[in-house]
Amino acid sequence: MIGLTNTPVVAVILAAGMSRRMGAQNKLLLTIEGQPMVRHVVLAALASRCHKVLVVVGHEAECVRQVLCDLPVEFVLNPAFAEGIGASVRAGAQAVSRQQAVLFCLADMPGVSARVIDRLVDAFETNRGFMGFAPVFNGKRGNPVLWVPGCVSRLREAAGDEGAWGLLRQYRDRVMAVEVTSEWVMVDLDTPDDFWRVYNRRTSNPAHRLSRLS
Template identity: 40%
Template sequence: MEARPRVAGIVLAAGKSTRMGRPKQLLPFRGRTVLECVVDNALASRLHRVVVVLGHEAEAVMPLLGHRCVTTVVNPLYGEGQSSSLKAGLGAMTEETDAALFLLGDQPLVTADTINLLIAAFADFPSPIVIPTFEGHRGNPVLFSRETFPRIEALSGDRGARGLFREYGDDIRSIDVRTPAILFDLDTEEDYLRLLREFPAV
């Protein structure tokens, strides 16, 4: 029997939260912070390791992760855009990594079950890119196989890895999920208030 592919999780949490006006990684949610929820969901999944990319307010965020089994990378170039954080995360990958799942640090509702669904889809058929969809809409997190890493390394500015979607076209595999959580992230104060209102502690 073939070994299960090694998929690493890369949590992108380096941004300045400009539209929010305060560090969204540190916002309280369900007795923890938003970022802690994201990281804990990743750790509860079948990801073989978890890397957290920090940048803005890294000194304030780092203590939250101290007792968790994660690799922390500080991106000093976070001001240059998301591509710098993608590359910082890939820099922590090992040769044994078959794919990387990029998780947004402001999506606390993405569960281990959703992560595992994407890992299983890649294990079943190792497409270069695996994307979750809900009612026809693409969301996050997105899985990128090792073959795409050089393309990601070549990105610049605030162009995220989604810029590769057109390049890979029909080779991308879309996986339907049953939750709109893959579409919900925190960009504004209104988003945060909606999160607290519609998804209270359980």
């Protein structure tokens, strides 16, 4: 596969999950520095070099749509959202053509910046022979992950809670590790403790807050 500068990259925000581990409230609607969590993720994608942004919705779809209604995004409904993240990957991939690369962003990773996304797009455009591109911080692979057009058909078959991990395992030697300086590629917010520790503690290190990381 070849990364080409004229191949559009579509950002797909996976925002359909039920966030069971967070409790009764949909974590994507929790406020971080004045905005819902999902909005931070979408704004980063919109500020990046991605061609367009799709948002996969499912659980509380109308609430998620509402907090994004003023933004230039396209919504993709995943009616099978209770199945797990694989159904959202599948729905997102079905909305992307086989001539487009796709970047999957997790909607509960609000610290991932446009700069990180652009690092992945740059890697895709300038490196041949890779199937995917993943950010790496301190030797550990994180998210989001960009896949070349040739992977779209396989992504349309994703299922369960595994998402695209099957592809990552199959093509582990052909997924380029893209070094980044932002630890946010490793930080997703699954539980109330996660949210409190990262954003709400008065004693937290300012270096861990959204406003201080890129």
